Amino acid sequence: MRHSHPMPEGAGGRALALADRALLAVETACAALAGLVIFVLMFAGVLEIIGRGVFNAPIYGHLDMVELTMISYTVLCVSYCWRKAAHVRMDLLLRRLSGRGRWVAELLATGLALYFVTLILPGTWQYFLNAWQIGDSTMNTGLPTWPSKLAVPVGLGVLWLRLALEMLAYLRLIADPALPRIAVPTPPDPTREAVD
Numbered sequence: 001m002r003h004s005h006p007m008p009e010g011a012g013g014r015a016l017a018l019a020d021r022a023l024l025a026v027e028t029a030c031a032a033l034a035g036l037v038i039f040v041l042m043f044a045g046v047l048e049i050i051g052r053g054v055f056n057a058p059i060y061g062h063l064d065m066v067e068l069t070m071i072s073y074t075v076l077c078v079s080y081c082w083r084k085a086a087h088v089r090m091d092l093l094l095r096r097l098s099g100r101g102r103w104v105a106e107l108l109a110t111g112l113a114l115y116f117v118t119l120i121l122p123g124t125w126q127y128f129l130n131a132w133q134i135g136d137s138t139m140n141t142g143l144p145t146w147p148s149k150l151a152v153p154v155g156l157g158v159l160w161l162r163l164a165l166e167m168l169a170y171l172r173l174i175a176d177p178a179l180p181r182i183a184v185p186t187p188p189d190p191t192r193e194a195v196d
Contacts, residue, residue, distance in 0.1 A: 012172060013182055019165055020183035024083060026158055031080040034073040041069055061141035068138070068148040075155030079162045085185035099177045106184075107170040114163040117156055124152040 044059060045066075052058040059065075080086075094105055128149040130136070136145045169183040 013179065016165070016169060016172065016182045020169075023079075023158075023161055023165060027077075027080040027083055027162065030155065030158055031077040034076040037069050037073045037076075041066060041073075061138075061143060064138040064141045064143050068143060068145060071148050072151035075152050078155055079159040082159060082162055083185055085187040100174050103170045103173040103177065107167060107174065110163055110166050110170060114160065114167065117160050117163060121153060121156050121160060124149075124156060128153055 044062065048059045048062045094102060097105055128146060131144075131146040131149045136149075137143055138145065165183050166185070169181075173179060173181065173184070
C-alpha cells in the first residue's frame with residue numbers, strides 16, 4: 001500500500017508541494033526514458049559485437065544510432081539529477097552557511113543556472129525545428145536527426161521548470177527559514193556515505 005506524505009500547512013506550501021510532486025513525476029519519466037535508451041543501446045552494442053565477430057554481419061548504421069542517442073540519455077535526466085542533488089555540487093561553502101544566508105546563496109546559484117538555461121533553450125528549440133523542417137538526416141544511413149535534437153529542448157525545458165520552482169522554494173525559505181523544506185534538493189552527506 002502506498003503511503004502519502006502529509007501535506008504542509010498553508011496554501012503556498014501545499015501548492016509548492018503539489019507542483020514539486022507533479023514535476024518529479026515528469027522528471028522520473030524522462031530519467032526512465034533515458035535509462036531505457038541506454039539499455040537498448042547496450043543491447044544493440046552486444047548484438048553488434050556478436051554480429052560482427054561471429055557472423056561477419058555488423059548492424060547497419062550502429063555508429064549513427066549511438067551518436068544520435070547519446071544526447072537523449074545525457075540531457076533527459078539532468079533535471080531529475082538536479083532535484084535529487086545527484087549532480088556535482090560545489091557546496092563546501094554552502095554547508096557552512098545556515099538560515100537565510102544559506103537560502104540566499106542557494107537562490108543566487110539557482111538563479112544563475114536558470115539564467116543560462118533560459119539563454120540556450122530557444123536556440124536548442126530552433127535547432128530542432130531546423131532539423132525537422134529540412135528533413136536533416138545522418139550522412140551514412142539517412143537516419144533522421146530531429147528526435148535526438150528534440151531531446152535537448154525537452155530536457156532543458158524540464159530543467160527550466162525545476163529551477164524556477166526551486167527559486168520559489170528558496171524565496172519562501174528566505175522569508176521564513178523555519179518553514180519545512182519543500183522542493184529543495186538535499187545533497188547527501190559525504191561523511192555519512194563514506195561510513196555506509
